[in-house]
Amino acid sequence: MARGTDSYFDKLQRTRAWRSVFRSGSGYSTLHRALAIQQNVFLHLFSTKVRRRMLTFRATWYLGALTLGTFFILVVTGILLMLYFHPSVPQAYADMKDLKFVVSSGMFLRNLHRWSAHAMVFLVFAHMFKVFYRGAYRPPREFNWVIGVILLLIALLLSYTGYLLPWDQLAFWAITVGSNIASAVPVFGGKVSFLLLGGHQVNANALLRFYVLHCVILPLAAALLIAVHMWRIRKDGGLYVRQSEPRIEPSAGTLRDSQPDDAVVKV
Amino acid sequence: MSDNRLGENKSTPSRAGQQISRRKLFAKLGMASLGAAATGTMALTYRFLSPSVLYEPSPIVNAGKSESYPLDSVTLDVNSAIYLIHVQEGFFSLHAVCTHLGCMTVWKPELDVITCPCHGSQFSREGQKLDGPAPKPLPWLKSWIDDEGDIVVDRSTVIQPFQFLRI
Numbered sequence: 001m002a003r004g005t006d007s008y009f010d011k012l013q014r015t016r017a018w019r020s021v022f023r024s025g026s027g028y029s030t031l032h033r034a035l036a037i038q039q040n041v042f043l044h045l046f047s048t049k050v051r052r053r054m055l056t057f058r059a060t061w062y063l064g065a066l067t068l069g070t071f072f073i074l075v076v077t078g079i080l081l082m083l084y085f086h087p088s089v090p091q092a093y094a095d096m097k098d099l100k101f102v103v104s105s106g107m108f109l110r111n112l113h114r115w116s117a118h119a120m121v122f123l124v125f126a127h128m129f130k131v132f133y134r135g136a137y138r139p140p141r142e143f144n145w146v147i148g149v150i151l152l153l154i155a156l157l158l159s160y161t162g163y164l165l166p167w168d169q170l171a172f173w174a175i176t177v178g179s180n181i182a183s184a185v186p187v188f189g190g191k192v193s194f195l196l197l198g199g200h201q202v203n204a205n206a207l208l209r210f211y212v213l214h215c216v217i218l219p220l221a222a223a224l225l226i227a228v229h230m231w232r233i234r235k236d237g238g239l240y241v242r243q244s245e246p247r248i249e250p251s252a253g254t255l256r257d258s259q260p261d262d263a264v265v266k267v
Numbered sequence: 268m269s270d271n272r273l274g275e276n277k278s279t280p281s282r283a284g285q286q287i288s289r290r291k292l293f294a295k296l297g298m299a300s301l302g303a304a305a306t307g308t309m310a311l312t313y314r315f316l317s318p319s320v321l322y323e324p325s326p327i328v329n330a331g332k333s334e335s336y337p338l339d340s341v342t343l344d345v346n347s348a349i350y351l352i353h354v355q356e357g358f359f360s361l362h363a364v365c366t367h368l369g370c371m372t373v374w375k376p377e378l379d380v381i382t383c384p385c386h387g388s389q390f391s392r393e394g395q396k397l398d399g400p401a402p403k404p405l406p407w408l409k410s411w412i413d414d415e416g417d418i419v420v421d422r423s424t425v426i427q428p429f430q431f432l433r434i
Contacts, residue, residue, distance in 0.1 A: 080315060104314040 045227060047234045054239040063127035068226065070120040074158075075219065077113040081106075085165070087211035089204045092167035117159055124155050136240030144232040147225055154222045161214035164207060175202045175210070326423035330410075333358060333418055333434050341374040341381070341392055349408060349420055350374065350381070352392055357431030360410045360420040361394045366403040381405065393428060404428070 012018055013026035024035035034048040053059060084103055085095045099106035128148065131137055137145035164175045179202065183193035198205030233239060237246075328347040336342055336353040343350050343363055348371060350361040361381075365372050370385035380397060381390040388399030395404050409424035410432050418432070 080312070083316070084318075098320070102319050104317070104319055105311050106315065109315065 045230045045234065047238055050238060051241065051244050053241050053243065059241050060239055061126075061130055063123055063130050067120060067123040067127055070116045070123060071222065071226065073116045074113060074120065077109045077116065078215065078219075080109050081113060082215060087165070087208050089207060090167065092165060092207060096166040096168070117162060121155055121159055124152050128152065131240075134240060141232075141236045141240065144229060144236055147229050147232065151222065151225050151229065154218055154225065158214060158218050158222070161210040161218065164202070164210040165214065167207060172202055175206065179206075326421055328420045328422060329413070330360070330418040330420055332416060333412075336418075341376070343374055345371065347420075347422065349422060350405075351410075351418065351420070354392070354431070356429075357433040358410065358418060359393075359431050360408040360418075361405045362408055362422065362425075363405070365401055366405065367399070367401040372405070395428075 010026065013022075019025065022036070022040070024039040025032060037043045037046060037048045081099065084099055084106065086092060096110075099110050101107075131145070131148070160175075160178060163178075164171045175197075179193045179197050182196060183189045185192060194200065196206075196209065197203070198209045238244065324347075328344070328349060330336075330344070330349075330351050333353075336351055336358065338353055338355070341350055341352050345363075348363045350363050352359055352361065363372050363381075364370070365383040365385065365388055367383065367386055367388050370383050372381045372383045372388075372390065374392075375382050378389075379392065381392065381394075382388065383399065383401065386400050388401035389397040390401070390405050391397055394407060406425040407428050407430065409421045409426050411419055412432070412434065413419045
């Protein structure tokens with residue numbers, strides 16, 4: 001808004017404390033704006049410059065960013081829910097009931113966590129369909145598609161492991177069915193199920209293992225792969241917009257497959 | 268006002284005029300609503316972090332009827348770590364944990380002292396230190412009579428000594 005005028009934010013940016021934290025300095029020159037991204041530990045994953053058409057709604061429908069948003073909501077609400085949850089039998093069920101009926105805002109946070117989880121799975125699929133039908137998975141972005149598929153599996157596993165934690169009948173039988181599916185895998189299915197549950201049936205060990213998977217291992221893996229996923233967007237030339245892709249001569253035979261539209265015209 | 272808002276904004280600094288551009292007003296309203304939402308979130312988070320129910324023993328102990336404590340008796344309740352003492356002036360309650368290193372003291376009627384088995388601290392029945400390494404006297408605890416006529420002691424509230432409960 002007040003880019004030319006001296007806003008409070010401009011004054012704040014010139015203070016010594018601000019300059020000690022954000023080393024790129026204030027200013028609206030192209031260099032300053034690029035440095036603000038490049039010199040920030042969190043933002044430096046992203047491109048310092050983005051084409052305007054890559055940020056339009058029709059390019060991505062913002063599905064990846066919305067997925068990331070649900071992930072942030074899930075991390076914050078999940079950490080808060082952990083403060084009232086003991087992963088032990090039968091305390092887990094009582095804690096879930098307490099969150100619902102006793103803890104202030106507990107029902108709100110639990111439902112926010114649950115609905116965000118549903119939304120995340122939906123948005124991950126929607127994001128993948130959008131990427132698929134726009135052909136944004138094609139070279140040089142194939143590896144980012146692979147990372148995305150792993151992230152889909154992690155999102156599903158997060159939903160699955162979170163399912164057991166309320167320790168009610170639904171949770172118990174859902175995990176029983178799920179681990180039976182795992183044990184149907186030939187040769188090592190039984191071992192996978194045994195390691196997953198920490199035993200032969202859904203019990204205290206299974207609850208603790210699913211809790212550790214749900215709250216530590218899978219979120220850490222997801223955060224790591226999300227970082228790589230974001231970094232690869234920059235490395236692979238930004239978000240996919242066909243007009244911004246480099247033109248490839250029809251004679252460059254090995255890359256013809258990556259430009260199906262051109263190939264059709266040529267035929 | 269409607270034409271060239273940015274130019275007008277530059278020509279009339281905010282300190283001089285009552286004029287404020289529509290864009291600035293909406294920006295301020297937006298920031299204010301964000302601030303209100305952030306404040307509300309912090310208040311709700313604080314309430315969430317404060318447990319509504321505690322699964323720990325209550326600091327308030329019901330010691331029963333005064334008739335069960337005869338005159339000149341010193342009664343130790345080991346579970347709640349309090350003494351209930353009946354003297355000429357009335358009833359009072361002492362915290363039974365030694366002020367030295369936290370051992371449970373015991374009443375020695377033959378010596379007329381409260382002693383600590385760990386390091387030998389000795390206290391009078393009013394809690395005053397007589398001997399040993401204890402740095403402070405045993406604290407007096409707030410006590411009162413409830414509606415049913417029972418003596419009730421609040422272990423979390425220390426009172427000044429020699430405030431007897433008279434019945």
